[in-house]
Amino acid sequence: MTALLVPVYRQPPAIYRAARALRRFGIIVLVLLILYAGSVGYSAYEAAHATVESRTLTGVLVANGNLDIGGSFTLSNPGIYPIAGLELAVRLANDTGVHLGTVTVGPDTVDGGGTGLFLISISLPIAASSAAESLLFVDQYIEVNAWANVTYAYLFPLSVALSETRSWGAPFEGFHATVGTPTLVNGTIVAPVTLFWANHASFTEQGAISFVIDSASGAQCGSGGFSMDVPPGSVYDQTQGVDLSSTCSPAGGELLASLTVEGSTTTFPPEPIP
Amino acid sequence: MSAPAPAPTAPTPEALGYRIPSLAYRILVAALRLILSFVVFVALPVAVLAYVHSRGVAIPISIAAVTTWGVLLLVLTAARYILKPTVAYGPLSIAVSGVFFAYLYYLVLLSPYRFVIPGGSASVAAGYSEFLEILMIVPAVEILAGILTTVEDAVHPGERLPFDYPA
Numbered sequence: 001m002t003a004l005l006v007p008v009y010r011q012p013p014a015i016y017r018a019a020r021a022l023r024r025f026g027i028i029v030l031v032l033l034i035l036y037a038g039s040v041g042y043s044a045y046e047a048a049h050a051t052v053e054s055r056t057l058t059g060v061l062v063a064n065g066n067l068d069i070g071g072s073f074t075l076s077n078p079g080i081y082p083i084a085g086l087e088l089a090v091r092l093a094n095d096t097g098v099h100l101g102t103v104t105v106g107p108d109t110v111d112g113g114g115t116g117l118f119l120i121s122i123s124l125p126i127a128a129s130s131a132a133e134s135l136l137f138v139d140q141y142i143e144v145n146a147w148a149n150v151t152y153a154y155l156f157p158l159s160v161a162l163s164e165t166r167s168w169g170a171p172f173e174g175f176h177a178t179v180g181t182p183t184l185v186n187g188t189i190v191a192p193v194t195l196f197w198a199n200h201a202s203f204t205e206q207g208a209i210s211f212v213i214d215s216a217s218g219a220q221c222g223s224g225g226f227s228m229d230v231p232p233g234s235v236y237d238q239t240q241g242v243d244l245s246s247t248c249s250p251a252g253g254e255l256l257a258s259l260t261v262e263g264s265t266t267t268f269p270p271e272p273i274p
Numbered sequence: 275m276s277a278p279a280p281a282p283t284a285p286t287p288e289a290l291g292y293r294i295p296s297l298a299y300r301i302l303v304a305a306l307r308l309i310l311s312f313v314v315f316v317a318l319p320v321a322v323l324a325y326v327h328s329r330g331v332a333i334p335i336s337i338a339a340v341t342t343w344g345v346l347l348l349v350l351t352a353a354r355y356i357l358k359p360t361v362a363y364g365p366l367s368i369a370v371s372g373v374f375f376a377y378l379y380y381l382v383l384l385s386p387y388r389f390v391i392p393g394g395s396a397s398v399a400a401g402y403s404e405f406l407e408i409l410m411i412v413p414a415v416e417i418l419a420g421i422l423t424t425v426e427d428a429v430h431p432g433e434r435l436p437f438d439y440p441a
Contacts, residue, residue, distance in 0.1 A: 012437045013430070019422035026415040033409050155408070157386070157401040164395050 043079030066123040081153035095140040098131040141165040169200030177271040194239040205230040207261035216252035292436040304352040316344035334387040364424030371416035
């Protein structure tokens with residue numbers, strides 16, 4: 001008789017099954033998310049140790065009145081998740097805090113296990129009295145502020161702000177032009193003109209420097225030119241005689257030099273002649 | 275005179291097809307589970323936070339907060355397990371999931387995690403709110419399950435016991 005009292009359910013009640021299904025669903029979601037979080041953590045750990053493989057500035061030259069700095073960096077992503085929406089902005093300021101220019105990269109994506117090559121290009125106008133002019137002639141520290149935004153593993157946005165100073169070697173550090181005392185040579189007035197500077201940049205300077213010697217009244221007394229092939233770390237110190245007009249005195253005037261590289265000319269600041 | 279009919283007796287759980295572990299056994303199992311949960315919810319996070327803090331990096335949440343939330347979750351989880359055969363199981367399930375949900379929401383409010391890399395040259399802001407918002411599905415679902423269990427226990431007390439504790 002007792003057996004007749006046992007309420008044997010072949011199948012649990014609907015409300016029980018619903019609650020059980022919800023719990024199982026929650027557990028499955030939890031396990032999946034824990035596995036996902038664990039893999040993201042491992043992947044991020046891998047990526048953090050080998051993200052930037054190389055960082056080089058490959059080209060620096062002066063053209064069109066600009067100081068063009070070109071370069072690239074390689075971003076490797078050894079993790080399993082993509083680095084998406086990569087955007088980079090870099091602001092440069094000279095050692096007096098004057099803004100020089102801004103570089104932007106992206107948005108771009110580096111897939112998991114992939115490598116991205118990003119090109120950087122910034123053109124700094126070096127016209128007289130411009131903020132970048134001092135970069136040609138004065139070694140200094142450049143203030144670099146960089147901001148990067150990425151989304152890692154689809155769900156984790158990451159913002160990085162970097163601030164640091166980089167030493168800058170001027171390509172014409174200590175540029176100095178002097179006009180010596182004119183002398184009479186074979187009936188012609190000749191003045192020795194000397195150009196001096198040190199190439200503290202990382203590239204070889206190749207091209208020509210032409211110059212004009214003006215009197216105090218603005219009359220052109222003479223002109224000449226130098227060719228240059230100056231490796232990094234070298235000093236340029238050359239002198240040549242310049243024929244001067246017999247009716248023109250350079251004293252109190254100025255020397256105007258122009259740099260020509262690959263067909264483009266940049267005018268240097270005038271050098272006063274004592 | 276016929277013999278009086280025997281007084282009706284309530285069927286035993288075994289007769290009903292289930293067997294509830296003793297209170298002492300449930301307390302013992304809950305304590306063992308507590309150890310594992312303590313490692314996951316308290317010891318491990320606190321160890322990570324302490325390590326990060328020792329490296330001079332600001333931590334996103336205080337160690338005291340992690341400990342408080344973790345211990346609260348552990349106590350409620352242990353109580354739920356011990357009281358699973360009773361009608362308190364449903365409300366305790368809701369309470370555990372509610373606290374877990376509130377814990378996750380508290381963490382969402384702390385996102386993004388901002389810190390400065392030692393040396394001061396770089397600062398990082400790491401967002402994790404989207405992940406936590408997805409994770410909040412888990413306690414939300416558990417709350418629904420707790421509500422269903424509470425209703426079931428109110429309407430049909432003991433109906434679930436043969437399935438929770440099959441003999």
